Amino acid sequence: MVLNLLVRDRRVSSALREVHDRKPVVLSPEAGRRWISKDLATDEITELAQAPLNAEHFAWHTVSARVNNPRNDEPELLDAVTP
Numbered sequence: 567m568v569l570n571l572l573v574r575d576r577r578v579s580s581a582l583r584e585v586h587d588r589k590p591v592v593l594s595p596e597a598g599r600r601w602i603s604k605d606l607a608t609d610e611i612t613e614l615a616q617a618p619l620n621a622e623h624f625a626w627h628t629v630s631a632r633v634n635n636p637r638n639d640e641p642e643l644l645d646a647v648t649p
Contacts, residue, residue, distance in 0.1 A: 574615060585626065591618040 574591040627646040
């Protein structure tokens with residue numbers, strides 16, 4: 567099995583700017599299936615990359631600074647913490 571990963575980023579909208587100045591291009595499940603299609607035309611690639619999910623599709627909260635250490639790998643790292 568061959569797995570591929572592409573991380574594409576773009577400038578962030580004002581709603582996410584306080585978190586970071588760049589964001590990954592996140593595709594909907596349907597768009598993701600189109601993205602990995604062998605028959606995807608160049609114009610379709612451009613269309614998908616220009617219309618990622620935006621801030622309304624996300625929920626965020628503060629997490630522990632422990633997430634910054636790759637040696638920490640437990641599900642509790644995703645739990646919300648009080649800043």
